[in-house]
Amino acid sequence: MATKSIQKKHSVTQNEEPILVISGLHKRYSEGKSNEVHAIRGLDLTVRKGDMMAIMGPSGCGKTTLLNMIGHLDRRSEGNIVIDSIDTATLSDGKMTGFRRDKIGFIFQLFNLFPFLSAVENVETPLLLKGMKAGVAREQAKMVLRELGMGDRLYHLPSELSGGQQQRVAVARALITEPAIILGDEPTGDLDSTTSADVMNLFRRINKLNRQTLVLVTHNRWIAEQCDYIVHMTDGKISRVEQGPFTKEETQ
Amino acid sequence: MGLKSSFMVAKRSLWRRKTKNLSAILAVTLGVTLLVGIQITTNTLENAFLTSLLQNEGEVDFSVVNATTGGYLTAADIANISALVPNAVGIMPELTIDVPIMLGSQFDSSVELAGISTDFPEEFGTFYDWKTGDEIDIGDYLTDNTTILLSSKLAENLGLDKDVALPISVTTEFTNLTVSITVDPTTGNYTATPTYNTERVELTVVAIFDSSRPGIGSKYKMIMALEYVQQWRSLQDTTRETNCISSYLIALKTDHFTTEIDEDYLQEQVDLFEESIPEDTYSVESNRLTFFSVAEIVMTLLSTMLTALGLLVMVTGILLITNVQLMSVEDREFQTGVLRAVGENRRGIVQSILIENVFQGILGGMFGLIGGLAFGQAVALYLVELFGTGQHSVQPVVSQEIVILAVIVGVALGIITGILPALRASRVNIVDALRGIKSSFEEKSGRNLALLGILAVITGVIVLLYNGVLNEAYQPIWVSEGWNTLDEWRTILTGAGLLFSGAGIVLSRFISRTKALNITAIALWAAPVFLFAVAMGEWITDITGLATDILIIGVTEILVGSILIVAVNLPPVMNALRNLLVKMKGLKGVGQIAPALISSHKSRSTLTYAIFAVIMTLNVTVAILVPTNLSSVNQTGEDSRGVDLIVSLNKAEAQIANTSYVEELYKLDSHITDVIAFKTYSTTTDYTKFVAVNDPYSSEFNAQTDLLPIGYGEITSDQIRGNATDTYDSDWRYDFYLSSFPDSITQPLESDVSDEELLDMSKQAWDLFFNSSYTMAAYNVSLDALLSEDRDLSDVDLSGLEGYGGNELEGVEVLQDENGNVIENPVVFTDSFILPIGLQIWIPMNMSEYGVPVYQAFTVAGRLDSNRAGGFPLSSFSVGNILSEGDFDFVDFLGKIYLTEYWANQTNFLAEANGKTSTSRASNQYDCFLIKTTYDIEDQELESIAQTIEEFTNTNDDGYRLLASDNFYVASTTLLYSTVESTLEMTERVVSFLQIYVTFGLVIGAVGMAVISVRNVSERKREIGMMRAIGFPKTQVMISVLLELVVLGVIGLVIGIVNGVVISAGFANMQNATMIIPWSDLGVYLGFITLIALSAGAIPGWFASRIPPAEALRYVG
Ligand SMILES: Nc1ncnc2c1ncn2[C@@H]1O[C@H](COP(=O)(O)OP(=O)(O)OP(=O)(O)O)[C@@H](O)[C@H]1O
């Protein structure tokens, strides 16, 4: 029922196909053991193509777990996930990997860059995985990094970058394959407000330009309000959906 | 925080990092296993070797003989002798003579027949029956002068087994000398004419005693009651003297085999006896003492070899341990950062790490001890089987010291290899550690380091100046002569090593570190490479002094240099690899990850491939050794100069009307194309036939030290030159190679002389040999080095048994007589390794009328090549035979001296110079036949020709025995190819033994890889999660894990191949052999290393690829 309300209220993307349909999702950690944790408890969610959605909720309510389920980084306990009309349960692990590579971009809560690769190498890796020529991939990676203001840090290792810079590299890596869905786990968590605004502008631009879908987890109300709507979670369930638009004035 | 908190931290991390500690303990275990194993191997070998030598001595500690060589003692001497050795527990007389023995077609030309009294003192032990094991009272058996007892060993050699029905009869011969005196009727002068007859006697073997059992039985081959041997011996005297004893045997204790006598005590007793004997009466011989020192010399040689090799393998163990320790520290750099941030001081951190290491060391040491015991025992047993040191069972010798050593070394290894990582941890920059920057040392010690560098440079220069400047015995490095001996190279390598290492450190302060290290690494590698690839063979022609220390220095520098070169250039190399992989479909992701991982964990990667670099360098060197030596087999057909088969008779052929042995041989098989007949003679006992190495007519002549029992041979122009007219005639009959030449053959003998040139030089030498007017100057060379008390085996080149190889006559002086004239003598050739070229020797020629030999002086002018085709075939000696059969004939070992026909005819052992003696023969009586056939040298058909010849000669009352009407003829045949093969077999055995050690190194390498891959995977969980998250398929995750290991292994292999080839090139140059690289073996190594890497990485890699990414991402280490 929560899903339906989203569809109705959301005007911008109302006519669009749903790109992500989650129904009856459960996730239990250490299933069957005494220390079992029921992190997701029967969650339904539909996201349409081109949606820019924020997820908010108290720490430990299952936001990261949900993103992991969507990205198929972990097995779910119960429920269905359909992405781009494909029921992911039918995919083999190999197919799923390719699917993830092509359709989903991740920005993690901890930055999760390869510590032994330079910024540009980190960014170009997904392109190489898609089979792109090394030279072309390098050029594209540079381009994206320059766009994110990292032009003078291309060859630095993550440990030589500030938290914000690392996050920008992570964003660049997620964006570079132009995935259908970008999952961001506090993508601006470590950024100062100006840079956060820059990143959010970037997100909004690609969202408009390429109609890429964005699912962002955040604790920051201001960030959340940059999105089309906000899904609130408590105890592994969606408790409330807040419909945008929230913004009064557009930055830039 | 003090020790206590360090303890707490150590204890906690020990417990929490169970698997990680396990790998450290495993590493220490392997290191200690190797160390203990080597120690046990050498100890056991030494013991086995010594036991097998001492077995021949029974309970005898020393023996007393007549001070005059060849003289006898009498029954009366017992009183004097017992007074002189108050500490003796037993004294027994013994008379030995050497006789031939024939049983059917089995023949032994010289067996010691010992006469002992039937009631010998029981302190000397007891004889036991071979079959039943019962005690034998020899008095019951040895009742007459044709009754003997045989040792089980001799019985076996004669083809008997335990089921033989006794008594059996064997044939022997005793010499019978009669002198007829004629009086000249006109002058009234007496002329004494000695006649030597041979008494052929059938002896009856009534019992066979067990000679494998320690005690008196192990000492003798064939015994008869003393009085009867005295009878037989007396036939050799014109006076028929029977009261003769060759020696009194002294036992200072009993049961030598359970507790060996103390060497010092024995020496003391011998010295005491020697001091107290009246002049010119007795002299003392102690084989036991000699064996002690022989065993020591041989074992020192062997154990340095083993230790050298073991040390190099140990290096891999140390590399592994360091690597493991380093990983632990890297692993917890973050924690260390936290610890430091919350206030732990540096000392505390070092302490806690060291406590952990000590614990690992103790455990590793204990496990290593157990492993070492097993390893040592296995290797020792294998060795004994390999070299056949004797049938008696070999007990691994485990001394108490080893146990203590193992634990100490374990702890030491733990601590030493832990110090560097511990220091590194303590120096960790707190901020960097917390941020996850893999920092290197803080550059605080730069200044001290530079100072150290300058010091190294200065020391290096001083060492380099040692040659020629500080030590005038060597030439300085700025003249080319300063580079042509190994001793000079020892200093050059050491100096260069110090200089270049120091220079690198100093330079790194001025130019980039990479550049500086590159220069150091290349220079460090190049210096010994130059020695091996260029200098050895080209400049250095004499390797007789090739000592293990030079090898170790050279190999170490090559290893360090090569490993450093790759380490310094790892980033560009890995970048190249990345660029290559990134172009390949399906490997792009792997290419992005694996090479970057390798160069980002530089020390870990370096230590890993270093293990393989060391092992592979050794392995490749050993692998090349075999085919390089084998190449000389392929050369055999060429080197044998056509001879396929050697036949030797136990004595000179009979004089038969209308035929000869040669003609009979031709009749046996139509494939025989040429039979070259030779005369040889060897003596073990008749000192009147010994060669003198000092002027027998001078007052300084000492019969005890200046006579050598070397054999003789006659070589005639017809045998060698055939119908050839000059050097360039192709019609030579048997143009065997020389390895040393008369000084008038002017070309300097350099190692790069081609075979054709060598052959031409050899032919010129043969021309000189047969030129009766040719004489050669004698030189101031001597046998002292070999024969003096403090002889040193390193003076003799054991590898080729070439003795004083190369250009001996350089720098030695020509001998002059008292008038200042150069002493020139007729020449002889030799295949003996102990006679240096240029040496003046005296050979007993015809007998004077008093039965005393007349000596003729000669110069040793040429040496026959002892390597080609297994050496000159007339002396049956070959390295393979000696080492494989354990006991060998010393006389054969010494080789022979070859005389021309003219001089041979002046002797009464190769001809009948002036009247017959027991050894003389007519000019057409040959005993050794070299046979050429139409077959190839390795053709199987030769075997059947050999068999035909043996059947023809060795069948009673048939064939040759019938023709000669003498059943005492025995022919033994040898295929030339088999002599070469046995030498090769020996090489292969040695190699297979070396391989054990090298293989152990591979095990260490494999364990290293496994440890690393387990750690890599567990440490990189997050990275692996990330890889999966951004779309790496499982296969690529797996390939990344595996590729890293394969690449490291292959780097090690490549270094190993390059180094191995370089080192082998040096050895091949020295031996004048063509180096053959066994590519297929190297392929196997490649496969093997890949396999190690794959299997080490497979399980961790598989687990890694299966971790759910979300879980992996959560991992915080
Ligand atoms: N591997 C795991 N094993 C057991 N429990 C887990 C595991 N991963 C997460 N949990 C639990 O599941 C619940 C949801 O965790 P999740 O990481 O999704 O929270 P979150 O909403 O992202 O919180 P935050 O805002 O703090 O990041 C938490 O109670 C957490 O303790």
Ligand SMILES: [Mg+2]
């Ligand atoms: Mg979270």
